[in-house]
Amino acid sequence: MSGSLLDAGALIxxxxxxxxxxxxxPAAAVLVDGRAAATAAHSYVVTGCPHTVDGVPSPCVAVRWSADGTGVTVDGAxxxxxxxxxxxxxxxxxxxxPPVVQDAQRKVTVR
Structure with missing residues (x-):
């Protein structure tokens, strides 16, 4: 899997x-343009989701990432x-x- 590396400041x-x-x-073990690289070990919360199901609020509250097979890790994650x-x-x-990645670090790509 290839793509652009997400950092702590990515717009998601x-x-x-x-x-x-x-x-x-995120641990600052690896910095990308001054921001920590994001890993599957980090928790993500969602705020401001207006989603409803049959008129009942059912907002997104978290994002769960699946580990990919790039083999690139930071502190084992x-x-x-x-x-x-x-x-x-x-x-x-x-x-x-799925979450929508609106802005990712384009200076670092993983192939």
Missing amino acids: GCPHGGRASTATT PVLLDTSAAQCLSAAFVPQG
Whole structure:
């Protein structure tokens, strides 16, 4: 799998317009343009999701990333790419679609 490396400042949203951000501070073991490289070990929370199901609010609250097979790791955790598999989840852990990576670090690519 190839793609652009995500860093702690990447703009990521849920498919309904909410904003995803890191809930944990990424370790600064690897910096990309002054920001920590994002890994599958970091937690992401979603805020501002307006999603409803049959008129009942069911917002995305978290993003769960799947480790990819690039073999590139930081502190033993796979790095996240703009092409990494992920799902936005409701509070009941119901998958609600993949996150939308709006801006990724284009200076570093993994092939």
